[in-house]
Amino acid sequence: MLSRVAERLYWSARYLERVENTARLVSVYDDLLFDLPNEIEVSWYNLIEILSGEEAFEQRYKVKDERNVVKFLLADDTNSSSILSSLKMVRENIRTTRDVVPKETWELVNELDLYAQKNIKQGINRSERHLFLNTIIEGCQKIIGLFAGAMSRDSGWHFLIMGRYLERADMGTRILDAAVSLMLQSEPEARIQLGQVTWSKVLKSQSAYLDYRRTVRTSINGAKATTFLMNDPCFPRSLDYCFGQISEAAQKLPRSGLIVTQANKIFEFKYPLSSSEDLNEDFHNHLNELQIAIIEINHKITENWFQFRQGDAA
Amino acid sequence: METLTNQYNSSDFFDELIDEKGGFRAPAKQLLGYLDSLSEDELEKRRTTAEATIQEMGISFTVYTEEGNIDRAWPFDIVPRTIEASDWKIAEAGLKQRLKALNLFINDLYHDQNVIKDGIIPEHIIKESKNFRPECVGITPAYGVWAHICGTDLVRDENGDFFVLEDNLRVPSGVSYMLENRAITKRVLPELFENESILPINNYTSQLFDTLAALSPRDIENPEIVVLTPGIYNSAYFEHAFLAQQMGTELVEGSDLYVDTDDCVYMKTIDGPERVDVIYRRIDDLFIDPEAFDAESVLGVAGLMRAWRNGNVALANAPGAGVADDKVVYAYVPEIIRYFLNEEPILKNVETFLCDDPEQRAYVLDNLDKLVVKPANESGGYGMLVGPHSTKKEQALFAELITKHPRNYIAQPTLKLSTAPTLISKGTLEPRHLDLRPFILQAKDTYVTTGGLTRVAMKKGSLVVNSSQGGGSKDTWIVDTKGQ
Numbered sequence: 001m002l003s004r005v006a007e008r009l010y011w012s013a014r015y016l017e018r019v020e021n022t023a024r025l026v027s028v029y030d031d032l033l034f035d036l037p038n039e040i041e042v043s044w045y046n047l048i049e050i051l052s053g054e055e056a057f058e059q060r061y062k063v064k065d066e067r068n069v070v071k072f073l074l075a076d077d078t079n080s081s082s083i084l085s086s087l088k089m090v091r092e093n094i095r096t097t098r099d100v101v102p103k104e105t106w107e108l109v110n111e112l113d114l115y116a117q118k119n120i121k122q123g124i125n126r127s128e129r130h131l132f133l134n135t136i137i138e139g140c141q142k143i144i145g146l147f148a149g150a151m152s153r154d155s156g157w158h159f160l161i162m163g164r165y166l167e168r169a170d171m172g173t174r175i176l177d178a179a180v181s182l183m184l185q186s187e188p189e190a191r192i193q194l195g196q197v198t199w200s201k202v203l204k205s206q207s208a209y210l211d212y213r214r215t216v217r218t219s220i221n222g223a224k225a226t227t228f229l230m231n232d233p234c235f236p237r238s239l240d241y242c243f244g245q246i247s248e249a250a251q252k253l254p255r256s257g258l259i260v261t262q263a264n265k266i267f268e269f270k271y272p273l274s275s276s277e278d279l280n281e282d283f284h285n286h287l288n289e290l291q292i293a294i295i296e297i298n299h300k301i302t303e304n305w306f307q308f309r310q311g312d313a314a
Numbered sequence: 315m316e317t318l319t320n321q322y323n324s325s326d327f328f329d330e331l332i333d334e335k336g337g338f339r340a341p342a343k344q345l346l347g348y349l350d351s352l353s354e355d356e357l358e359k360r361r362t363t364a365e366a367t368i369q370e371m372g373i374s375f376t377v378y379t380e381e382g383n384i385d386r387a388w389p390f391d392i393v394p395r396t397i398e399a400s401d402w403k404i405a406e407a408g409l410k411q412r413l414k415a416l417n418l419f420i421n422d423l424y425h426d427q428n429v430i431k432d433g434i435i436p437e438h439i440i441k442e443s444k445n446f447r448p449e450c451v452g453i454t455p456a457y458g459v460w461a462h463i464c465g466t467d468l469v470r471d472e473n474g475d476f477f478v479l480e481d482n483l484r485v486p487s488g489v490s491y492m493l494e495n496r497a498i499t500k501r502v503l504p505e506l507f508e509n510e511s512i513l514p515i516n517n518y519t520s521q522l523f524d525t526l527a528a529l530s531p532r533d534i535e536n537p538e539i540v541v542l543t544p545g546i547y548n549s550a551y552f553e554h555a556f557l558a559q560q561m562g563t564e565l566v567e568g569s570d571l572y573v574d575t576d577d578c579v580y581m582k583t584i585d586g587p588e589r590v591d592v593i594y595r596r597i598d599d600l601f602i603d604p605e606a607f608d609a610e611s612v613l614g615v616a617g618l619m620r621a622w623r624n625g626n627v628a629l630a631n632a633p634g635a636g637v638a639d640d641k642v643v644y645a646y647v648p649e650i651i652r653y654f655l656n657e658e659p660i661l662k663n664v665e666t667f668l669c670d671d672p673e674q675r676a677y678v679l680d681n682l683d684k685l686v687v688k689p690a691n692e693s694g695g696y697g698m699l700v701g702p703h704s705t706k707k708e709q710a711l712f713a714e715l716i717t718k719h720p721r722n723y724i725a726q727p728t729l730k731l732s733t734a735p736t737l738i739s740k741g742t743l744e745p746r747h748l749d750l751r752p753f754i755l756q757a758k759d760t761y762v763t764t765g766g767l768t769r770v771a772m773k774k775g776s777l778v779v780n781s782s783q784g785g786g787s788k789d790t791w792i793v794d795t796k797g798q
Contacts, residue, residue: 003582004570096546099559155584254585305584308572312580312587 001155005097007306009156012093013163015086020140021171022073022083025050027133028205030126035197042182044069050178053079067124074123083136084120087113102150105143112139158249162301165249169242170294175205176226177287180279183222195276199225206237222276226283231270239290243267246297259300266293317350318357319735322743328472328732329745330395341396341793344510346735348503349393354741360502361737364392367498388491389786392502395734395748395768399513399794405468405476405752406762408661411651413464413754416481416638418654420460423637424450434653435646439670442721443643444691445484445636447599449606453623453632456529457758460635463522463594464754465489468766469664470732477664477729479749481647483631483639485596489518489753490553491787492767493560499789511794513764518753519560521761522594526561528757529628530591537591539563540581542571544597544613554596568597573617579627592628593618599633641690641724642668665727669720678725679716682709685725686777687716700777702728731777736770736788747771749779750790765790 029047036042045064048057053072056079061068076082080089087109094101094109116123116136123132144164151157179202186194199220203209212220212228215235232238247263250256271286272278324332331342338346349357368388422429423440430437440446465486467479496515500507523539530537543554545567558565566581571590573579580587595602601611606619621627637643645666651659667674667685678685687699699712716723733745752766768790769779779785 001584002564002566002570003584004567006584099555306582308580308582308587312574 001100003306003308005100006155006159007302008093008097009100010159010163010301010306012090012097013160014167015089015093016140016143017164017167018081018171019083019086019090020137021168022051022081022086023133023136023140024205024207025171025175026070026073026123027130027137028201030129031204032197032201035201037193046178046182047073050174051081052174053081066126070129071124075120083123084116087116097156100156102146104146104150108139108143108146112136112143115139155253158252159305161249162246165242165245166294166298166301168237169239169246170291172206172229172237172239172242173287173290173294175202176229177284177291179222180226180284180287183279184281184284195222196220202229208235208237211235222279223273226279227273230273240267250301253305255304259297259304262293262297262300266290318352318741318743319346319350322735322745324733324735324745327730327745327747328470328474330397330470330474330732330734330748332735339396339398340795341398341791343795345394345396345503345506345791348506357737358740361392364390364498364502367501371494371497388494389772390495390498391736391746391770391772391786391788392499393735393737393743394499394503394789394791395750396791396793397765398796399792400796401474401476402765402792404660408476408478408659409466409752409754409762410760411655411657411660412466412478412481412647413461413756414760415651415654416464416483416647417459417461417756419650420635420638421454421458422654424453424460424634429650429653432653434649435643439640439642439646439721440637443637443640445599445634445640447634447637449619449623450632450634455632456531456628457756459756460632461638462525462529462630462632462755462757464756465751465766466754468661468750468752469729470750472730472732474732476661478644478647478661479664480641480644481639482751484598484636485631486751486753487550487553487596488751488767488769489763490556492751492753492763492765492790493518493556495767495787495789510791511797513792513794515764518763519557521755522557523561523563525755525757525759525761526592526594526628526630528759529630531625531628532589532591534591538581538588539592539594540566540571540590542566542568542593542595542597542602542615544568544601548596550596557594563594568611568613568615571615571618573615573621577617577621577624577626579615579618579621590627592630594630599636602629602633641666641688642670642721645724664729667725669716669723669725675716675720678723679713681725682712684728686728687712687723687725690722690724698778700728729777734768734770734788736772744774746774747777747779748788765792 025047033042043064044066047069048054057072060076060078072079072082074083077085079085091109091113094105098106119132122128147160179198182198183191183195199222200209203212203225206229208229212225215232216224216228218224230239233240235241243263243266247260247267250259250263319332320336322332324334331339331346333339368390419429429435430440461483463486465482465488468476469479470476493515526539527537540563541554541558543551543565545551555565564581570582571579579590581590597613600607602614603616603618604611604614605616619633622629645668648659648663651657667678669675669678683701685701689697699708731747733747735743736746738744748768748770750766750768753763755761768788770786770788771777771779772784772786
């Protein structure tokens with residue numbers, strides 16, 4: 001398989017996952033702000049911080065209010081990770097790799113892109129935001145479902161898997177980090193109340209709420225929710241699952257030694273969390289290291305399969 | 315009773331299917347009889363089937379406009395054009411003869427230039443040709459062949475005789491549409507393929523593959539062949555993808571390839587670099603190698619010319635082959651055939667006036683309202699003056715251009731192009747002008763497509779058939795009525 005084709009598949013999967021994750025994140029935040037007691041102050045701007053978009057945001061907006069934040073995340077073409085920008089990237093990448101993905105992919109991607117463009121105002125205004133975001137999430141799942149049901153498990157598939165799970169792990173660590181920071185920044189007396197709302201929303205943002213209930217079978221608290229989202233071997237959005245998938249997919253590709261080692265290293269290390277006291281600065285640093293490791297894996301994938309230098313062949 | 319064909323009026327020009335008295339020409343008999351037997355609604359249904367098939371197959375081409383590039387569905391007429399097999403045989407022999415001579419000519423230009431020394435063609439014509447590449451002097455590609463894939467445009471005059479309008483030796487396109495037109499027509503008029511002796515066309519892509527494989531510099535069983543495209547924004551991208559897929563080769567962009575320190579070309583794959591033997595490039599000469607030509611080009615591969623010159627990779631068509639598709643050189647092709655092959659040309663040229671020649675130029679300037687003026691080095695029907703359809707202002711502009719750069723222009727009489735019945739609206743056939751682009755392949759062997767791509771000027775009276783200028787196309791049937 002051509003490196004360029006592999007790279008485009010990898011990135012179309014990353015951007016598609018980014019679209020879904022961004023929609024999930026905004027959706028949950030919307031919900032969270034409804035449920036929090038008025039005296040607890042949580043800003044929409046946290047979302048910009050979660051996604052490391054501070055610089056781009058501040059170049060464009062002065063006021064850090066809901067409308068600007070949602071506009072930035074959903075619609076802005078100056079934000080390369082906004083839902084509309086990401087969809088455009090999915091479309092461009094699929095457009096030139098149409099012959100290696102199922103035939104209907106191109107139509108579904110176009111459909112989703114058109115829907116998002118046409119109805120973007122619904123997403124920005126609060127009243128119909130839920131419907132808009134839900135339709136986006138469903139649109140993404142339709143495409144992923146098409147891949148699952150109709151795509152040959154060849155090299156192209158493995159690049160899609162690596163892209164999807166690396167992006168998912170990236171967003172997963174960001175959301176955990178955001179929740180931990182939120183808790184650390186809050187007044188100790190508000191923490192219990194805030195914790196109850198926050199951790200169940202974090203689980204919901206990952207569609208993990210019911211699985212948590214069934215698997216962990218205790219009330220929801222920070223340490224248990226975090227452990228579940230980090231280490232559960234079966235839940236398809238847990239970090240363990242993501243790194244497991246990356247490692248498995250890489251193993252099926254040529255010359256993958258470095259990437260497999262790196263993914264396995266993360267997979268095998270289990271951060272000790274026994275109580276919510278452990279969700280402290282150290283844990284925050286650990287999540288930071290995970291972020292760096294994810295960037296590193298992306299780097300290695302690029303270097304190993306997509307980029308070449310003079311002298312590599314001769 | 316009123317039928318589809320008896321309302322048809324073909325009197326002014328040579329109509330290829332229906333003669334001036336309304337009789338069906340032999341190769342069109344079964345086809346037209348069948349169309350006459352269909353009701354208006356049934357015929358309309360066939361037309362919608364064609365449209366749906368085109369949508370489904372995703373056949374499109376790109377038009378460049380100021381608002382950006384638009385993907386358009388391929389405009390298609392369901393009534394095939396028919397040609398008698400015995401007539402086609404002659405054209406086929408003529409095309410083979412022509413390409414053989416042109417390749418000998420190109421090879422001579424890059425070596426001894428005997429054709430100039432012997433006074434067949436003036437030296438300055440070659441020296442001033444935009445498509446002569448000094449970088450290619452002294453090189454002999456495999457079999458001495460430079461133009462491996464050629465698209466030659468043929469027209470028929472008022473007597474039905476074939477003429478060559480131009481040769482496209484650089485990156486001729488359209489062959490995928492020829493193949494798709496047949497695929498659509500099989501779905502639209504399946505009944506006719508059962509009983510008629512319509513000659514098949516479907517082996518083009520395997521012939522192309524064999525032609526390319528024969529060029530491999532390495533003597534190995536499975537040479538690595540790639541199709542090099544400028545990318546998705548090129549008007550012929552659909553065709554590039556189609557041909558790569560049909561041949562089972564990779565479709566690559568310039569950035570997928572690189573030339574390593576051993577002067578060999580490699581393709582970047584997830585398994586590591588893979589050596590490439592043959593490149594079917596669909597990028598113009600000047601963009602293929604920023605090291606040798608346009609340094610700004612991002613479409614090409616740095617060092618490609620070096621690799622080619624060292625014999626480590628084959629390029630089809632070879633760089634520099636375009637020197638023979640200059641429209642001034644065209645005027646000399648009959649002489650070129652006589653000189654190199656010692657044969658009389660089988661296919662005639664259209665009468666051509668060279669603005670470069672003072673006497674001929676004077677005639678052209680006096681008759682701009684009657685002639686078609688063409689730039690010597692453009693393709694796609696851009697930059698032309700069609701005299702009888704032009705304004706005084708346009709004629710004045712061309713007079714100025716011709717006087718300033720006589721070498722860049724030629725003129726031809728307005729041709730009485732043949733027509734064929736075309737379905738214009740529900741239940742109405744009208745004559746429309748057409749041309750034919752067969753494709754000729756040459757490496758070790760020579761091959762000509764059975765028929766070619768028929769392009770139709772969809773506008774009444776128009777002579778412009780280019781898809782970028784509102785032309786359409788239809789299937790071409792070479793019909794063997796004599797059981798040969």
